[in-house]
Amino acid sequence: MSDTNAYDQFSEDYDRFVNWKARLSLEIPFLASELSTSAGETGGNVSVLDAACGTGHHAIALAAHGFECAGADLSAKMIEIARKNAQAANQDIHFLTAGFGQLSQAFGEQSFDGLICLGNSLPHVLDEPSMIETLADFKAVLRTGGKLIIQNRNFDSVTKDQNRWMDPQIYREGDSTWIFIRFYDFDEDGLITFNILILSSQGGDSFDQQVISTRLWPVKKEKLVQLLELAEFSSIHTYGDLQGSPFSIVSSGNLVITAIA
Numbered sequence: 001m002s003d004t005n006a007y008d009q010f011s012e013d014y015d016r017f018v019n020w021k022a023r024l025s026l027e028i029p030f031l032a033s034e035l036s037t038s039a040g041e042t043g044g045n046v047s048v049l050d051a052a053c054g055t056g057h058h059a060i061a062l063a064a065h066g067f068e069c070a071g072a073d074l075s076a077k078m079i080e081i082a083r084k085n086a087q088a089a090n091q092d093i094h095f096l097t098a099g100f101g102q103l104s105q106a107f108g109e110q111s112f113d114g115l116i117c118l119g120n121s122l123p124h125v126l127d128e129p130s131m132i133e134t135l136a137d138f139k140a141v142l143r144t145g146g147k148l149i150i151q152n153r154n155f156d157s158v159t160k161d162q163n164r165w166m167d168p169q170i171y172r173e174g175d176s177t178w179i180f181i182r183f184y185d186f187d188e189d190g191l192i193t194f195n196i197l198i199l200s201s202q203g204g205d206s207f208d209q210q211v212i213s214t215r216l217w218p219v220k221k222e223k224l225v226q227l228l229e230l231a232e233f234s235s236i237h238t239y240g241d242l243q244g245s246p247f248s249i250v251s252s253g254n255l256v257i258t259a260i261a
Contacts (some may be wrong), residue, residue, distance in 0.1 A: 006214040007054075007075040013198060014055050014078070015085075016171040017180045024061045027118075027242040031058070032065050034258055035114040035147055048114040049141060051103060052121030056082025056095060063091040067114075072106060074099035100125055101133050104140035115142055118151040118242075123216040126191060128227070131219070135231035142261035148233060150257045151242055155218035156249040162186060177201045192216045221247070221255050233259035 010017075035048055045068045050059040053071030055078055063069040069091075073079050076097045086093045098106035100122075103115075115138055125131045138148055157163065169180040178200045185193040194216050199207040219227075221238060228236055236259045239245060240252030247255060 006212050007073075008077040010196065010212050011055070011075060011077040011081055013178060013180075013200075015057075015081070016173070016178050017169055017196075018057075019169075020057045024057060027058070028061050028065065030242050030244050031062065031116065031149065032067070034149055035062070035067065035116075037147065046113045047111070048116065049103065049107065049112045051100065051115055051117045051138070052119070052124075053082055053095065054078050054119065056085045056093065058116060058118060059093050059095075060086050060089045060091050063093055064089070070094040070096070070107065070112070072096050072098040072103055101130070101137045103137050107141055109140050110143045111141055112146060113143055114147045114149070116149045116151075118149070120151070120153050120216075122150055122152055123155070123192075123219055124214065126215060126217045131217070131227055132230065135227055135233070139231050139233065139261050144261060146261040148228075148257075148259045148261060150224075150255075150259075152219070152224070152255045152257075154221075154240070154247075154249070154252045154255045156220045156255075157252070158184070158192075159186070159218050159220070175203050179207075187215075190218075192218050221249065224255070224257065228257070228259050233261060235260040 035046055045066060047068040048062055050069065050071040053059055053073050056071050059069040059071040071082055071093060079095050079097045082095045096106050125134050142148065164183045166182040171178045178198065181197040183195050185195065187193055192215065194214050196212045198210045201207045225236055236257060238247040239256040240247040241254050242256055
């Protein structure tokens with residue numbers, strides 16, 4: 001199954017899967033602080049592109065904080081929902097269906113002061129040549145001095161400990177329940193298969209079952225920093241979460257990287 005099909009398939013459940021109120025309350029202060037310094041000499045409001053934006057909530061929240069936001073995702077169905085979410089929030093955000101490597105062509109070169117790539121989206125790029133192309137595209141769509149922010153899983157820890165399972169997520173709406181169970185398969189070629197088991201019960205009936213799978217490159221901190229330097233990003237800093245905690249290879253759940261184009 002391609003990533004496009006996987007996330008088209010997941011799009012209807014995605015906003016049930018994520019507790020957006022809780023997540024955004026934790027992440028937006030750090031993102032807004034980092035991005036507010038990225039306008040360089042352009043003046044005016046800071047423009048931000050959310051690459052792999054999903055259903056658009058980070059872009060919507062940043063727009064509510066005064067940023068000029070746009071979003072891109074390879075899944076047309078995710079983009080369709082993102083547009084509806086923005087309309088419901090009364091935010092004017094330009095969403096386009098575009099994947100990694102297509103952003104500067106879709107939006108134009110040097111179009112943004114900031115670019116965010118969150119939610120472990122970047123590891124969907126499955127090999128080094130494609131990652132080099134993706135990071136070059138990120139740099140091309142950013143203005144000189146623009147800020148890049150990436151949020152991945154801490155794959156140094158995940159691969160060392162062969163940590164397959166993540167905490168389940170439960171969502172209830174009336175008498176219906178959704179349970180999301182995420183786990184990894186560690187493949188022989190060094191990649192990871194990321195699986196989401198969705199159990200859903202409508203009206204108290206028995207649970208239907210669905211599994212959505214996609215592949216990831218578990219790129220580690222040292223390698224990703226090296227590739228960012230190769231793409232001529234500078235001032236590279238690493239954190240353990242989107243609250244700015246120090247990064248620990250052993251204990252951090254996430255790897256967050258900021259860099260300057």
